[in-house]
Amino acid sequence: MIKAEHLIKTFGQTTAVNNISFEVNEGENLVLLGTSGCGKTTTLKMLNRLIEPDSGTITINGNNINAQLPEDLRRGIGYVLQNNGLFPHYTVEENISVVPNLLKWDKKRTRERVIELLKKLHLSDNYLTAYPNELSGGQQQRIGLARALVANPPVLLMDEPFGALDNVTRSKIHQEFKALDELKRKTIIMVTHDVQEAFELGDRIALMDKGKIVQMGTPSDLLFNPINGFVSNFLQDQRLQLEFRAIRLTDLWEHLPGGGKTTSKSSLPAETDVWTTLEGFKFHNGESMSVLHQQKNELKTITFGQLMAAFSEHKTQQPHE
Amino acid sequence: MNEHQQTLFEFMRQQSDKLAVQTLQHIGLTFISLFIAVLIGLPLGIYITRKKQISGFVLGVAGVLQTIPSIALLGFMIPVLGIGAKPAIVALLLYALLPIIRNTFTGITGVDESVKEAAFAMGMSRWQVLFKVELPLAMPVILAGIRTATVINVGVATLASYIAAGGLGEFIFGGISLNNTNMILAGAIPAALLAIIFDFLLSRVQRLNFKKVRKVVIAAPVIIILLSTLYFIPSAYGSKLTAGFTPEFMGRQDGNLGLQSKYGLKIHTIVINDAVMYKAAQEKQLDVISGYSTDGRLKAFDLVVLNDDKKIFPPYYAAPIVREDALKKFPLLEKTLNLLAGTITDSVMTALNYKIDYLHQTPERVAKDFLTENNLWKPAKNGHDGTVRIGSKIFGEQYILASMYMMLIKGYTNYDVATKTGLGGTKICFDALTNNQIDLYPEYTGTGLLAILQPSAATINTLHGDKDSTYNYVKNEFKKRYDIKWLQPIGFNNAYALMMRQQQAKKLNIKTISDLKRYLESK
Ligand SMILES: Nc1ncnc2c1ncn2[C@@H]1O[C@H](COP(=O)(O)OP(=O)(O)OP(=O)(O)O)[C@@H](O)[C@H]1O
Ligand SMILES: [Mg+2]
Numbered sequence: 001m002i003k004a005e006h007l008i009k010t011f012g013q014t015t016a017v018n019n020i021s022f023e024v025n026e027g028e029n030l031v032l033l034g035t036s037g038c039g040k041t042t043t044l045k046m047l048n049r050l051i052e053p054d055s056g057t058i059t060i061n062g063n064n065i066n067a068q069l070p071e072d073l074r075r076g077i078g079y080v081l082q083n084n085g086l087f088p089h090y091t092v093e094e095n096i097s098v099v100p101n102l103l104k105w106d107k108k109r110t111r112e113r114v115i116e117l118l119k120k121l122h123l124s125d126n127y128l129t130a131y132p133n134e135l136s137g138g139q140q141q142r143i144g145l146a147r148a149l150v151a152n153p154p155v156l157l158m159d160e161p162f163g164a165l166d167n168v169t170r171s172k173i174h175q176e177f178k179a180l181d182e183l184k185r186k187t188i189i190m191v192t193h194d195v196q197e198a199f200e201l202g203d204r205i206a207l208m209d210k211g212k213i214v215q216m217g218t219p220s221d222l223l224f225n226p227i228n229g230f231v232s233n234f235l236q237d238q239r240l241q242l243e244f245r246a247i248r249l250t251d252l253w254e255h256l257p258g259g260g261k262t263t264s265k266s267s268l269p270a271e272t273d274v275w276t277t278l279e280g281f282k283f284h285n286g287e288s289m290s291v292l293h294q295q296k297n298e299l300k301t302i303t304f305g306q307l308m309a310a311f312s313e314h315k316t317q318q319p320h321e
Numbered sequence: 322m323n324e325h326q327q328t329l330f331e332f333m334r335q336q337s338d339k340l341a342v343q344t345l346q347h348i349g350l351t352f353i354s355l356f357i358a359v360l361i362g363l364p365l366g367i368y369i370t371r372k373k374q375i376s377g378f379v380l381g382v383a384g385v386l387q388t389i390p391s392i393a394l395l396g397f398m399i400p401v402l403g404i405g406a407k408p409a410i411v412a413l414l415l416y417a418l419l420p421i422i423r424n425t426f427t428g429i430t431g432v433d434e435s436v437k438e439a440a441f442a443m444g445m446s447r448w449q450v451l452f453k454v455e456l457p458l459a460m461p462v463i464l465a466g467i468r469t470a471t472v473i474n475v476g477v478a479t480l481a482s483y484i485a486a487g488g489l490g491e492f493i494f495g496g497i498s499l500n501n502t503n504m505i506l507a508g509a510i511p512a513a514l515l516a517i518i519f520d521f522l523l524s525r526v527q528r529l530n531f532k533k534v535r536k537v538v539i540a541a542p543v544i545i546i547l548l549s550t551l552y553f554i555p556s557a558y559g560s561k562l563t564a565g566f567t568p569e570f571m572g573r574q575d576g577n578l579g580l581q582s583k584y585g586l587k588i589h590t591i592v593i594n595d596a597v598m599y600k601a602a603q604e605k606q607l608d609v610i611s612g613y614s615t616d617g618r619l620k621a622f623d624l625v626v627l628n629d630d631k632k633i634f635p636p637y638y639a640a641p642i643v644r645e646d647a648l649k650k651f652p653l654l655e656k657t658l659n660l661l662a663g664t665i666t667d668s669v670m671t672a673l674n675y676k677i678d679y680l681h682q683t684p685e686r687v688a689k690d691f692l693t694e695n696n697l698w699k700p701a702k703n704g705h706d707g708t709v710r711i712g713s714k715i716f717g718e719q720y721i722l723a724s725m726y727m728m729l730i731k732g733y734t735n736y737d738v739a740t741k742t743g744l745g746g747t748k749i750c751f752d753a754l755t756n757n758q759i760d761l762y763p764e765y766t767g768t769g770l771l772a773i774l775q776p777s778a779a780t781i782n783t784l785h786g787d788k789d790s791t792y793n794y795v796k797n798e799f800k801k802r803y804d805i806k807w808l809q810p811i812g813f814n815n816a817y818a819l820m821m822r823q824q825q826a827k828k829l830n831i832k833t834i835s836d837l838k839r840y841l842e843s844k
Binding site: 048050071072073074075081082083084085086087088089098099102147 | 433435436438439440441442443444445446449454457458
């Protein structure tokens with residue numbers, strides 16, 4: 001759906017983006033990952049023409065973005081800023097209504113949509129008349145998201161949307177983010193320098209360094225088939241956690257013991273990743289959990305020990321490492 | 322002018338018409354110029370946020386404009402814009418410009434980059450970003466600039482009376498020259514109140530939240546325009562000739578009041594400052610002006626004195642007046658000051674003044690040349706037997722006299738001299754003397770009589786406008802009341818006089834004040 005080809009952007013002496021090409025499919029969530037200053041924001045801003053590339057082309061649905069007025073282009077693309085960028089002189093309602101007003105929606109429609117979004121983002125109506133400085137960082141972040149989503153744009157650009165939050169709030173918002181139906185159908189390009197976040201939220205990850213994409217692929221591609229030392233080093237610190245996130249129970253299926261007793265509790269889908277399953281043990285009072293593999297139509301009941309054993313068996317069979 | 326001691330309240334009530342007009346003019350002047358300054362300053366301030374290269378230059382120019390002394394700025398305006406409302410408004414607007422431009426610039430550049438970026442990212446156009454985001458967010462800072470400009474304008478507008486633009490300055494400066502405290506206060510208190518009220522109101526507006534500021538910002542131009550209309554420009558027409566009188570002359574029995582009562586002279590009159598009056602006469606902005614008979618500008622601007630055929634202008638012989646305690650402290654002082662007695666006649670004084678006003682020589686040089694020619698000059702002894710403090714009013718003649726006295730004291734005695742020249746009007750000078758801040762300054766018999774002693778009309782009549790009886794009267798009274806001594810007169814009589822351009826006077830065949838009256842009354 002979005003296709004970027006040979007993008008180059010220099011600021012004076014620094015080449016911020018150095019010949020980048022990528023494609024994002026409809027409904028996909030691509031994460032641009034990399035250390036500070038590697039050109040993530042610059043790449044993102046070229047997609048809605050906040051920055052014009054020196055060379056290269058960008059098309060959305062086959063249309064060159066330069067064919068449109070930048071204002072019109074931007075009204076059709078949701079944008080969440082690195083540090084939320086809410087308008088301090090507007091109330092929450094006015095902040096969220098900016099794009100509908102620019103698109104000249106009628107007042108009633110705008111209002112209904114704003115209230116609908118607030119509900120989805122678990123914010124009370126009381127906040128409609130509040131000003132951004134009266135909100136917590138997490139609430140501001142949600143308003144920023146609502147503002148980007150309000151006109152239901154097919155494409156959403158997010159620049160470190162959860163960067164300014166503490167870890168607890170962040171993982172809570174991550175959960176909500178994944179659960180939000182509004183986002184399911186959208187094509188999302190998200191920037192982060194947080195590896196965890198990239199693995200948790202990205203369908204694919206583009207790992208960037210010094211203005212170039214070093215490797216682009218699914219989380220497990222990056223984790224288990226790194227193309228060079230840079231990629232594996234980049235993921236090294238949090239390797240185990242990332243593997244827990246990248247590996248799903250389906251990957252371990254053959255190593256998990258069959259049969260077992262069926263507990264009365266509802267079962268986990270086998271697409272669940274190891275990390276989430278481990279978290280499940282934390283909240284699950286019983287010793288074991290049931291997992292349902294829908295395609296194979298198999299139900300397995302596993303304990304914590306069995307899960308860990310399966311995980312290490314799976315690991316030893318991996319080609320690299 | 323006041324027979325008994327009037328209270329401030331009585332004065333204000335008696336003059337309530339004038340006070341109301343002046344106050345309204347004052348508000349009007351302030352806001353017309355403020356309005357134009359906003360009209361120019363706001364867009365200019367916005368423009369230089371877009372063209373940062375020229376921002377330094379624009380702010381620099383506005384800053385320089387602000388440092389020009391107000392009187393000088395008003396003076397520059399006269400050749401270009403004449404006198405009256407126009408130059409006053411332009412001058413005020415130039416002063417108001419800097420805070421408005423500067424605050425608009427800082428306000429807008431101070432808007433958070435990420436907020437601006439968000440605005441663009443949402444799909445706002447440049448203009449939408451300006452009006453929906455940048456201006457509202459910069460508004461508190463911009464309002465602070467307008468507030469500063471308003472307060473500056475209320476203050477500077479008092480000077481508008483210097484160039485016949487009205488306002489509360491008429492009372493303030495009239496009062497200073499007439500030694501009338503009530504009159505000064507009647508102008509100064511309302512002016513101060515205006516400044517405080519506007520400052521307070523604007524500070525409230527500044528503190529409103531964004532919603533309400535939006536409404537105020539919409540209402541502001543309407544309010545400003547309404548306030549501006551309070552200023553009905555004093556018309557310069559309506560009579561064959563226009564007279565420009567100083568505020569001092571306007572309020573004096575031996576000035577405009579006498580012209581009206583003794584001559585029955587009715588002429589369209591505007592109030593104007595002495596510093597610009599002669600120039601305005603030369604530029605044909607004014608036809609008749611009140612001046613001093615020894616003024617150098619008479620010669621410089623080719624003006625002619627109208628004969629005072631009914632003798633309303635009393636004699637104004639100049640003499641140094643000295644504190645008695647200073648005379649005791651400096652035994653040689655009296656003799657030294659009297660060296661000048663009788664040496665300077667009217668025509669000599671006019672010539673000396675001419676050198677200052679027209680040839681732009683320094684008072685020191687003119688004083689030294691004169692003393693040298695008259696064999697009075699001696700090199701300074703640089704003694705240290707105490708310091709004599711000489712004061713002077715703020716015009717050339719007084720500067721020359723002060724310089725002469727300084728040279729004489731330094732040359733003939735071992736005293737040192739400190740000068741405090743340029744002490745506003747009579748009141749300021751005389752207060753400095755009685756408060757022991759200066760030891761002496763040159764004063765005029767008429768001024769001593771009418772501005773300082775202010776005796777009853779009956780007493781004045783007994784003096785018959787006579788040179789010697791006036792001198793003796795003030796000498797005795799000053800000694801009695803203030804312990805101040807009038808030394809011997811210097812010789813010249815710097816009396817009030819009405820003057821016109823030589824050419825016009827000749828054409829209209831006007832030689833005396835009675836001729837002027839007759840001409841004005843003829844159809
Ligand atoms: N407007 C600009 N002017 C000059 N240099 C810029 C500009 N914007 C970005 N750069 C430079 O380009 C490079 C890439 O910047 P970019 O903002 O894209 O980095 P980033 O990956 O988003 O970093 P971060 O994680 O810190 O936000 C940096 O070296 C930065 O200094
Ligand atoms: Mg960035």
